Amino acid sequence: MFITLTSCGESNKEEKQQKTEILAANDNSEENAEQVILFFGNSLTAGYGLEKGEAFPELIQQRIDSLELSYKVVNAGLSGETTSGGKNRIDWVLKQNVDVFVLELGANDGLRGIAIEETKNNLQEIIDFVREQNPEIEIILAGMQIPPNMGQDYTTGFKQIFPDLAEKNDVYLIPFLLEDVAGIPELNQQDGIHPTAEGQKILADNVWDVLGEIIED
Incomplete structure:
Protein backbone atom coordinates (compact mmCIF):
# COMPACT_ATOMS: atom_id res chain seq x y z
CA MET A 1 0.00 0.00 0.00
CA PHE A 2 1.21 3.50 -0.83
CA ILE A 3 0.07 6.47 1.25
CA THR A 4 0.57 9.88 -0.33
CA LEU A 5 0.53 13.08 1.69
CA THR A 6 1.01 15.97 -0.67
CA SER A 7 0.14 19.62 -0.40
CA CYS A 8 0.89 23.00 -1.93
CA GLY A 9 0.19 24.87 1.29
CA GLU A 10 0.19 24.54 5.01
CA SER A 11 -3.43 25.22 5.91
CA ASN A 12 -5.00 23.64 8.96
CA LYS A 13 -7.31 21.65 6.70
CA GLU A 14 -4.41 20.12 4.78
CA GLU A 15 -2.48 19.27 7.93
CA LYS A 16 -5.58 17.68 9.45
CA GLN A 17 -5.96 15.53 6.34
CA GLN A 18 -2.31 14.48 6.55
CA LYS A 19 -2.69 13.52 10.21
CA THR A 20 -5.73 11.40 9.39
CA GLU A 21 -3.91 9.56 6.61
CA ILE A 22 -0.82 8.98 8.75
CA LEU A 23 -2.93 7.42 11.50
CA ALA A 24 -4.64 5.23 8.91
CA ALA A 25 -1.25 4.18 7.54
CA ASN A 26 -0.09 3.23 11.01
CA ASP A 27 -3.18 1.11 11.64
CA ASN A 28 -2.74 -0.69 8.32
CA SER A 29 0.95 -1.39 8.93
CA GLU A 30 0.17 -2.93 12.32
CA GLU A 31 -2.53 -5.14 10.84
CA ASN A 32 -0.36 -6.31 7.95
CA ALA A 33 2.94 -6.48 9.90
CA GLU A 34 4.56 -4.26 7.29
CA GLN A 35 7.57 -2.12 8.00
CA VAL A 36 7.23 1.57 7.19
CA ILE A 37 9.48 3.79 5.08
CA LEU A 38 8.67 7.47 5.63
CA PHE A 39 9.76 10.04 3.06
CA PHE A 40 9.86 13.44 4.78
CA GLY A 41 10.49 16.20 2.28
CA ASN A 42 9.34 19.05 0.08
CA SER A 43 7.88 19.31 -3.44
CA LEU A 44 10.47 16.92 -4.85
CA THR A 45 9.09 14.21 -2.59
CA ALA A 46 5.48 15.35 -2.99
CA GLY A 47 5.72 15.11 -6.79
CA TYR A 48 4.80 18.71 -7.53
CA GLU A 68 7.67 -8.86 -2.65
CA LEU A 69 9.24 -7.05 0.28
CA SER A 70 7.06 -6.27 3.28
CA TYR A 71 7.48 -2.51 3.34
CA LYS A 72 4.96 0.28 2.98
CA VAL A 73 5.92 3.77 1.79
CA VAL A 74 4.43 6.87 3.40
CA ASN A 75 4.95 10.09 1.45
CA ALA A 76 5.08 13.06 3.83
CA GLY A 77 6.22 15.53 1.19
CA LEU A 78 4.93 19.08 1.46
CA SER A 79 5.55 21.56 -1.35
CA GLY A 80 7.39 24.68 -0.26
CA GLU A 81 8.67 23.06 2.93
CA THR A 82 11.84 24.45 4.51
CA THR A 83 13.95 22.81 7.20
CA SER A 84 12.31 25.14 9.71
CA GLY A 85 8.84 24.05 8.63
CA GLY A 86 9.91 20.42 8.73
CA LYS A 87 11.21 20.85 12.25
CA ASN A 88 7.84 22.22 13.31
CA ARG A 89 5.77 19.36 11.89
CA ILE A 90 8.03 16.37 12.55
CA ASP A 91 6.41 15.66 15.91
CA TRP A 92 3.02 14.67 14.51
CA VAL A 93 4.38 13.09 11.35
CA LEU A 94 6.26 10.59 13.50
CA LYS A 95 3.20 9.53 15.50
CA GLN A 96 3.51 6.08 13.97
CA ASN A 97 5.97 3.23 13.80
CA VAL A 98 8.67 4.07 11.24
CA ASP A 99 11.53 1.74 10.35
CA VAL A 100 13.31 3.80 7.68
CA PHE A 101 13.24 7.60 7.64
CA LYS A 120 22.30 22.63 9.22
CA ASN A 121 21.02 23.11 12.77
CA ASN A 122 17.41 22.51 11.71
CA LEU A 123 18.34 19.27 9.97
CA MET A 144 21.18 18.57 -2.29
CA GLN A 145 23.03 21.15 -4.35
CA ILE A 146 21.92 24.54 -5.63
CA PRO A 147 22.88 26.78 -8.58
CA PRO A 148 25.64 29.34 -7.93
CA ASN A 149 23.22 32.29 -7.77
CA MET A 150 24.05 32.95 -4.12
CA GLY A 151 27.79 33.02 -4.73
CA GLN A 152 30.43 30.32 -4.73
CA ASP A 153 31.03 30.35 -0.98
CA TYR A 154 27.36 29.82 -0.19
CA THR A 155 26.97 27.17 -2.90
CA THR A 156 29.97 25.20 -1.66
CA GLY A 157 28.98 25.52 1.98
CA PHE A 158 25.42 24.42 1.26
CA LYS A 159 26.56 21.32 -0.60
CA GLN A 160 28.79 20.36 2.33
CA ILE A 161 25.92 20.43 4.85
CA PHE A 162 24.75 16.95 3.90
CA PRO A 163 27.95 14.87 3.95
CA ASP A 164 28.96 16.62 7.17
CA LEU A 165 25.67 15.71 8.87
CA ALA A 166 25.75 12.17 7.51
CA GLU A 167 29.22 11.60 8.91
CA LYS A 168 28.49 13.25 12.24
CA ASN A 169 25.31 11.26 12.83
CA ASP A 170 26.37 8.01 11.16
CA VAL A 171 23.40 8.03 8.80
CA TYR A 172 23.14 6.93 5.18
CA LEU A 173 23.68 9.56 2.49
CA ILE A 174 22.28 9.96 -1.01
CA PRO A 175 25.09 12.18 -2.35
CA PHE A 176 22.85 14.26 -4.62
CA LEU A 177 19.16 13.44 -5.01
CA LEU A 178 18.94 15.24 -8.37
CA GLU A 179 22.00 13.57 -9.87
CA ASP A 180 21.56 13.18 -13.67
CA VAL A 181 18.38 15.31 -13.53
CA ALA A 182 19.34 18.82 -12.39
CA GLY A 183 20.05 21.19 -15.26
CA ILE A 184 18.72 18.85 -17.95
CA PRO A 185 15.74 20.63 -19.57
CA GLU A 186 13.96 17.55 -20.89
CA LEU A 187 13.91 16.00 -17.42
CA ASN A 188 12.48 19.06 -15.69
CA GLN A 189 9.19 20.90 -15.86
CA GLN A 190 8.96 24.40 -17.33
CA ASP A 191 10.11 25.99 -14.06
CA GLY A 192 13.46 24.23 -14.48
CA ILE A 193 13.32 23.06 -10.85
CA HIS A 194 10.81 20.24 -10.51
CA PRO A 195 11.48 16.94 -12.31
CA THR A 196 9.14 15.53 -14.92
CA ALA A 197 7.77 12.02 -14.58
CA GLU A 198 10.88 10.75 -16.40
CA GLY A 199 13.07 12.75 -14.07
CA GLN A 200 11.32 11.25 -11.07
CA LYS A 201 12.26 7.79 -12.31
CA ILE A 202 15.92 8.78 -12.08
CA LEU A 203 15.36 10.17 -8.59
CA ALA A 204 13.87 6.81 -7.63
CA ASP A 205 17.02 5.09 -8.92
CA ASN A 206 19.22 7.48 -6.94
CA VAL A 207 17.25 6.74 -3.79
CA TRP A 208 17.20 3.01 -4.41
CA ASP A 209 21.00 2.89 -4.67
CA VAL A 210 21.03 3.55 -0.93
CA LEU A 211 17.62 2.39 0.27
CA GLY A 212 17.75 -0.91 -1.58
CA GLU A 213 20.81 -2.08 0.34
CA ILE A 214 19.04 -1.40 3.62
CA ILE A 215 15.70 -3.08 3.01
CA GLU A 216 16.96 -5.98 0.89
CA ASP A 217 19.28 -6.96 3.74
Whole structure:
Protein backbone atom coordinates (compact mmCIF):
# COMPACT_ATOMS: atom_id res chain seq x y z
CA MET A 1 0.00 0.00 0.00
CA PHE A 2 1.21 3.50 -0.83
CA ILE A 3 0.07 6.47 1.25
CA THR A 4 0.57 9.88 -0.33
CA LEU A 5 0.53 13.08 1.69
CA THR A 6 1.01 15.97 -0.67
CA SER A 7 0.14 19.62 -0.40
CA CYS A 8 0.89 23.00 -1.93
CA GLY A 9 0.19 24.87 1.29
CA GLU A 10 0.19 24.54 5.01
CA SER A 11 -3.43 25.22 5.91
CA ASN A 12 -5.00 23.64 8.96
CA LYS A 13 -7.31 21.65 6.70
CA GLU A 14 -4.41 20.12 4.78
CA GLU A 15 -2.48 19.27 7.93
CA LYS A 16 -5.58 17.68 9.45
CA GLN A 17 -5.96 15.53 6.34
CA GLN A 18 -2.31 14.48 6.55
CA LYS A 19 -2.69 13.52 10.21
CA THR A 20 -5.73 11.40 9.39
CA GLU A 21 -3.91 9.56 6.61
CA ILE A 22 -0.82 8.98 8.75
CA LEU A 23 -2.93 7.42 11.50
CA ALA A 24 -4.64 5.23 8.91
CA ALA A 25 -1.25 4.18 7.54
CA ASN A 26 -0.09 3.23 11.01
CA ASP A 27 -3.18 1.11 11.64
CA ASN A 28 -2.74 -0.69 8.32
CA SER A 29 0.95 -1.39 8.93
CA GLU A 30 0.17 -2.93 12.32
CA GLU A 31 -2.53 -5.14 10.84
CA ASN A 32 -0.36 -6.31 7.95
CA ALA A 33 2.94 -6.48 9.90
CA GLU A 34 4.56 -4.26 7.29
CA GLN A 35 7.57 -2.12 8.00
CA VAL A 36 7.23 1.57 7.19
CA ILE A 37 9.48 3.79 5.08
CA LEU A 38 8.67 7.47 5.63
CA PHE A 39 9.76 10.04 3.06
CA PHE A 40 9.86 13.44 4.78
CA GLY A 41 10.49 16.20 2.28
CA ASN A 42 9.34 19.05 0.08
CA SER A 43 7.88 19.31 -3.44
CA LEU A 44 10.47 16.92 -4.85
CA THR A 45 9.09 14.21 -2.59
CA ALA A 46 5.48 15.35 -2.99
CA GLY A 47 5.72 15.11 -6.79
CA TYR A 48 4.80 18.71 -7.53
CA GLY A 49 3.13 19.19 -10.94
CA LEU A 50 2.78 15.47 -11.60
CA GLU A 51 -0.03 12.94 -11.69
CA LYS A 52 -0.69 10.63 -8.79
CA GLY A 53 1.73 7.71 -8.92
CA GLU A 54 4.60 9.57 -10.62
CA ALA A 55 6.53 10.85 -7.59
CA PHE A 56 9.64 8.89 -6.67
CA PRO A 57 8.28 7.55 -3.33
CA GLU A 58 5.44 5.81 -5.17
CA LEU A 59 7.90 4.47 -7.74
CA ILE A 60 9.88 3.08 -4.82
CA GLN A 61 6.73 1.39 -3.55
CA GLN A 62 6.20 -0.20 -6.95
CA ARG A 63 9.73 -1.58 -6.89
CA ILE A 64 9.27 -2.88 -3.35
CA ASP A 65 6.05 -4.63 -4.36
CA SER A 66 7.73 -6.21 -7.38
CA LEU A 67 10.38 -7.66 -5.07
CA GLU A 68 7.67 -8.86 -2.65
CA LEU A 69 9.24 -7.05 0.28
CA SER A 70 7.06 -6.27 3.28
CA TYR A 71 7.48 -2.51 3.34
CA LYS A 72 4.96 0.28 2.98
CA VAL A 73 5.92 3.77 1.79
CA VAL A 74 4.43 6.87 3.40
CA ASN A 75 4.95 10.09 1.45
CA ALA A 76 5.08 13.06 3.83
CA GLY A 77 6.22 15.53 1.19
CA LEU A 78 4.93 19.08 1.46
CA SER A 79 5.55 21.56 -1.35
CA GLY A 80 7.39 24.68 -0.26
CA GLU A 81 8.67 23.06 2.93
CA THR A 82 11.84 24.45 4.51
CA THR A 83 13.95 22.81 7.20
CA SER A 84 12.31 25.14 9.71
CA GLY A 85 8.84 24.05 8.63
CA GLY A 86 9.91 20.42 8.73
CA LYS A 87 11.21 20.85 12.25
CA ASN A 88 7.84 22.22 13.31
CA ARG A 89 5.77 19.36 11.89
CA ILE A 90 8.03 16.37 12.55
CA ASP A 91 6.41 15.66 15.91
CA TRP A 92 3.02 14.67 14.51
CA VAL A 93 4.38 13.09 11.35
CA LEU A 94 6.26 10.59 13.50
CA LYS A 95 3.20 9.53 15.50
CA GLN A 96 3.51 6.08 13.97
CA ASN A 97 5.97 3.23 13.80
CA VAL A 98 8.67 4.07 11.24
CA ASP A 99 11.53 1.74 10.35
CA VAL A 100 13.31 3.80 7.68
CA PHE A 101 13.24 7.60 7.64
CA VAL A 102 14.30 9.42 4.46
CA LEU A 103 15.01 13.10 5.10
CA GLU A 104 14.76 15.26 1.97
CA LEU A 105 14.80 18.89 3.03
CA GLY A 106 17.03 21.89 2.44
CA ALA A 107 16.53 22.81 -1.19
CA ASN A 108 14.06 25.59 -0.39
CA ASP A 109 16.44 26.94 2.23
CA GLY A 110 19.17 27.17 -0.37
CA LEU A 111 16.97 28.84 -2.95
CA ARG A 112 15.97 31.44 -0.36
CA GLY A 113 19.52 32.05 0.81
CA ILE A 114 18.84 30.98 4.38
CA ALA A 115 21.99 30.94 6.50
CA ILE A 116 23.88 27.67 6.13
CA GLU A 117 24.25 27.17 9.87
CA GLU A 118 20.51 27.63 10.36
CA THR A 119 19.72 24.98 7.76
CA LYS A 120 22.30 22.63 9.22
CA ASN A 121 21.02 23.11 12.77
CA ASN A 122 17.41 22.51 11.71
CA LEU A 123 18.34 19.27 9.97
CA GLN A 124 20.32 18.20 13.03
CA GLU A 125 17.32 18.85 15.26
CA ILE A 126 15.12 16.74 12.99
CA ILE A 127 17.63 13.88 13.07
CA ASP A 128 17.90 14.15 16.86
CA PHE A 129 14.12 14.07 17.25
CA VAL A 130 13.75 11.04 14.98
CA ARG A 131 16.44 9.16 16.89
CA GLU A 132 14.85 10.04 20.23
CA GLN A 133 11.57 8.54 19.05
CA ASN A 134 13.21 5.36 17.79
CA PRO A 135 16.93 4.71 18.43
CA GLU A 136 16.83 1.71 16.07
CA ILE A 137 15.47 3.59 13.07
CA GLU A 138 17.50 3.71 9.86
CA ILE A 139 17.95 7.29 8.60
CA ILE A 140 18.80 8.30 5.04
CA LEU A 141 19.75 11.90 4.31
CA ALA A 142 19.19 13.13 0.75
CA GLY A 143 22.00 15.43 -0.34
CA MET A 144 21.18 18.57 -2.29
CA GLN A 145 23.03 21.15 -4.35
CA ILE A 146 21.92 24.54 -5.63
CA PRO A 147 22.88 26.78 -8.58
CA PRO A 148 25.64 29.34 -7.93
CA ASN A 149 23.22 32.29 -7.77
CA MET A 150 24.05 32.95 -4.12
CA GLY A 151 27.79 33.02 -4.73
CA GLN A 152 30.43 30.32 -4.73
CA ASP A 153 31.03 30.35 -0.98
CA TYR A 154 27.36 29.82 -0.19
CA THR A 155 26.97 27.17 -2.90
CA THR A 156 29.97 25.20 -1.66
CA GLY A 157 28.98 25.52 1.98
CA PHE A 158 25.42 24.42 1.26
CA LYS A 159 26.56 21.32 -0.60
CA GLN A 160 28.79 20.36 2.33
CA ILE A 161 25.92 20.43 4.85
CA PHE A 162 24.75 16.95 3.90
CA PRO A 163 27.95 14.87 3.95
CA ASP A 164 28.96 16.62 7.17
CA LEU A 165 25.67 15.71 8.87
CA ALA A 166 25.75 12.17 7.51
CA GLU A 167 29.22 11.60 8.91
CA LYS A 168 28.49 13.25 12.24
CA ASN A 169 25.31 11.26 12.83
CA ASP A 170 26.37 8.01 11.16
CA VAL A 171 23.40 8.03 8.80
CA TYR A 172 23.14 6.93 5.18
CA LEU A 173 23.68 9.56 2.49
CA ILE A 174 22.28 9.96 -1.01
CA PRO A 175 25.09 12.18 -2.35
CA PHE A 176 22.85 14.26 -4.62
CA LEU A 177 19.16 13.44 -5.01
CA LEU A 178 18.94 15.24 -8.37
CA GLU A 179 22.00 13.57 -9.87
CA ASP A 180 21.56 13.18 -13.67
CA VAL A 181 18.38 15.31 -13.53
CA ALA A 182 19.34 18.82 -12.39
CA GLY A 183 20.05 21.19 -15.26
CA ILE A 184 18.72 18.85 -17.95
CA PRO A 185 15.74 20.63 -19.57
CA GLU A 186 13.96 17.55 -20.89
CA LEU A 187 13.91 16.00 -17.42
CA ASN A 188 12.48 19.06 -15.69
CA GLN A 189 9.19 20.90 -15.86
CA GLN A 190 8.96 24.40 -17.33
CA ASP A 191 10.11 25.99 -14.06
CA GLY A 192 13.46 24.23 -14.48
CA ILE A 193 13.32 23.06 -10.85
CA HIS A 194 10.81 20.24 -10.51
CA PRO A 195 11.48 16.94 -12.31
CA THR A 196 9.14 15.53 -14.92
CA ALA A 197 7.77 12.02 -14.58
CA GLU A 198 10.88 10.75 -16.40
CA GLY A 199 13.07 12.75 -14.07
CA GLN A 200 11.32 11.25 -11.07
CA LYS A 201 12.26 7.79 -12.31
CA ILE A 202 15.92 8.78 -12.08
CA LEU A 203 15.36 10.17 -8.59
CA ALA A 204 13.87 6.81 -7.63
CA ASP A 205 17.02 5.09 -8.92
CA ASN A 206 19.22 7.48 -6.94
CA VAL A 207 17.25 6.74 -3.79
CA TRP A 208 17.20 3.01 -4.41
CA ASP A 209 21.00 2.89 -4.67
CA VAL A 210 21.03 3.55 -0.93
CA LEU A 211 17.62 2.39 0.27
CA GLY A 212 17.75 -0.91 -1.58
CA GLU A 213 20.81 -2.08 0.34
CA ILE A 214 19.04 -1.40 3.62
CA ILE A 215 15.70 -3.08 3.01
CA GLU A 216 16.96 -5.98 0.89
CA ASP A 217 19.28 -6.96 3.74
